[in-house]
Amino acid sequence: MTNYAEILVVDDMPDQIAYSVTLLRAEGYRIFAASSGKAAMYFLERHIPDLILLDIQMADINGLEVCRMIKASDRTRDIPIIFLTSETSPEMIAQGFELGGCDYVKKPFIKEEYLARIKTHLQVYNQQRQMTAMNNELTQFCSAVSHDLKAPFNIINMLIEMLRSELGEDADDSIKTIMDMIVSKATQTKTMVERLFEFSKMCNVTANVRHIDIAEIAGNIFNDLYELEPEGRDIEFIVGELPLIDADEVLAGIMLKNLLSNAIKYTSKREKAVIELTGRREGSYNVIKIRDNGSGFDMTYSKKLFQVFQRLHSDEEFEGSGVGLALIKRIMDRHGGKVEAYGEVDKGAEFSLWFPVRG
Numbered sequence: 001m002t003n004y005a006e007i008l009v010v011d012d013m014p015d016q017i018a019y020s021v022t023l024l025r026a027e028g029y030r031i032f033a034a035s036s037g038k039a040a041m042y043f044l045e046r047h048i049p050d051l052i053l054l055d056i057q058m059a060d061i062n063g064l065e066v067c068r069m070i071k072a073s074d075r076t077r078d079i080p081i082i083f084l085t086s087e088t089s090p091e092m093i094a095q096g097f098e099l100g101g102c103d104y105v106k107k108p109f110i111k112e113e114y115l116a117r118i119k120t121h122l123q124v125y126n127q128q129r130q131m132t133a134m135n136n137e138l139t140q141f142c143s144a145v146s147h148d149l150k151a152p153f154n155i156i157n158m159l160i161e162m163l164r165s166e167l168g169e170d171a172d173d174s175i176k177t178i179m180d181m182i183v184s185k186a187t188q189t190k191t192m193v194e195r196l197f198e199f200s201k202m203c204n205v206t207a208n209v210r211h212i213d214i215a216e217i218a219g220n221i222f223n224d225l226y227e228l229e230p231e232g233r234d235i236e237f238i239v240g241e242l243p244l245i246d247a248d249e250v251l252a253g254i255m256l257k258n259l260l261s262n263a264i265k266y267t268s269k270r271e272k273a274v275i276e277l278t279g280r281r282e283g284s285y286n287v288i289k290i291r292d293n294g295s296g297f298d299m300t301y302s303k304k305l306f307q308v309f310q311r312l313h314s315d316e317e318f319e320g321s322g323v324g325l326a327l328i329k330r331i332m333d334r335h336g337g338k339v340e341a342y343g344e345v346d347k348g349a350e351f352s353l354w355f356p357v358r359g
Contacts, residue, residue, distance in 0.1 A: 006032065007030070007031055007049055010033075037062070051082065051125065054084060056084065057086070063083060063085075067083075083104040084104070085104055085105075153186045207331075208250075209248055209335065209358065214244075217253055222260055235274075254331060260290065270293060286357055287355075288352070293347075296345050297349060305341050337353065
């Protein structure tokens with residue numbers, strides 16, 4: 001036996017099943033057979049094969065409908081499906097791919113082509129399962145590391161507070177300064193660990209795209225952030241006419257929170273901060289722009305902006321973890337879009353989010 005994989009053959013023609021079974025068993029595959037769509041669905045309730053060979057033209061339920069039902073179930077949607085068909089009209093083949101089929105083989109089969117296509121899709125399926133398992137393992141590892149790393153920082157903060165209480169008001173100013181520095185650095189490092197974990201989770205996120213009102217989301221986020229600012233701070237938030245965008249509401253909220261938080265932070269040295277949110281349609285994209293009159297940045301170093309832990313300002317100027325913009329780029333990648341940045345030193349910055357327009 002040169003191969004081991006489980007294959008379900010679904011065909012209402014006994015001679016076609018017999019041919020496939022004989023051919024595939026000779027290659028070392030374990031074969032199951034179903035002579036109707038109903039029989040195939042009943043089998044899949046009890047067992048998950050590695051590949052399905054599915055005839056399109058069947059008497060009870062045609063193969064396209066069977067494919068639709070398979071892809072609608074969480075248990076079976078990832079199983080690769082190769083259609084078996086004597087009809088190769090472009091419309092039918094296109095419909096099969098739209099429903100989730102990965103390939104098709106024309107009857108009568110050419111043996112070498114038939115086996116090659118099966119082997120290829122089994123290899124792809126196995127690689128996908130291995131990648132999924134590795135991603136799950138990496139996520140669990142990151143979660144454990146994040147938890148284990150945050151705990152010591154909490155202990156450091158607790159010990160410093162105990163030390164403050166023990167020393168009381170008689171403590172030397174230099175000692176107080178050192179304790180404040182320890183707390184600040186511990187808190188900063190803990191935040192970096194949390195942000196890095198958030199960034200790592202983006203590897204497995206699938207965007208749940210729908211029409212959303214970006215203006216309402218941005219308004220709510222800005223109000224929440226403004227509540228955290230010192231009393232009396234003068235910030236003008238201007239929201240222009242914005243198109244509805246096609247995006248995941250949660251992920252879009254994460255991006256806006258990062259961008260608005262940055263805009264508020266980098267305008268903190270302005271007597272009056274001005275943050276503007278605008279949008280327009282450009283070709284096949286809706287473009288959302290966030291502009292501020294803050295410290296800006298040198299475009300010479302703009303390529304560093306979207307890399308993890310790369311910052312263009314020191315902690316002494318503005319605190320930060322260096323993860324937020326990298327997270328934004330990854331989220332836009334998940335949407336099939338892009339993010340662009342433009343800035344001038346001491347003249348502010350502008351970030352553009354390009355969301356594809358979906359039918």
